[in-house]
Amino acid sequence: MRLIILTLAVLFLFVTPANAGVVWDSAEFSEERWGQIAGFRPCGGEIIYKWGDLPESALGSALFYRRADREEFGVVCEVTLQASQKSRLYADPQLLCSVILHEVGHLTGRAHSSNPNSIMHFRFRVDERCRNI
Numbered sequence: 799m800r801l802i803i804l805t806l807a808v809l810f811l812f813v814t815p816a817n818a819g820v821v822w823d824s825a826e827f828s829e830e831r832w833g834q835i836a837g838f839r840p841c842g843g844e845i846i847y848k849w850g851d852l853p854e855s856a857l858g859s860a861l862f863y864r865r866a867d868r869e870e871f872g873v874v875c876e877v878t879l880q881a882s883q884k885s886r887l888y889a890d891p892q893l894l895c896s897v898i899l900h901e902v903g904h905l906t907g908r909a910h911s912s913n914p915n916s917i918m919h920f921r922f923r924v925d926e927r928c929r930n931i
């Protein structure tokens with residue numbers, strides 16, 4: 799029993815930060831990419847990333863609030879990742895990064911695209927640029 803608890807503790811200490819690191823790396827990569835394309839970082843780079851319960855078919859969602867007195871997008875920016883898909887997303891960093899890349903695109907004000915090669919296409923796709931995450 800003690801060994802199981804110790805194993806779980808070790809897993810928690812060493813696996814969790816590594817997984818969280820994938821989210822962090824993907825976030826940084828996505829914010830930088832979109833910063834270059836859009837000419838600004840949504841919410842000045844202050845994006846909240848969290849896990850949450852989303853509609854079954856969704857892997858992620860983006861939410862921003864915009865202040866009426868300001869032109870730029872995003873005063874509060876949130877990316878929610880599908881909690882029920884956490885282990886799938888952690889197991890596939892390229893997929894996780896692609897979800898974040900798509901959602902940060904929304905935070906720059908981009909809607910869904912009908913271009914099947916676009917990361918903003920409404921049917922989700924894995925992006926090549928996330929290969930080395």
Ligand SMILES: [Zn+2]
Binds near residue numbers: 900904910920
């Ligand atoms: Zn979308």
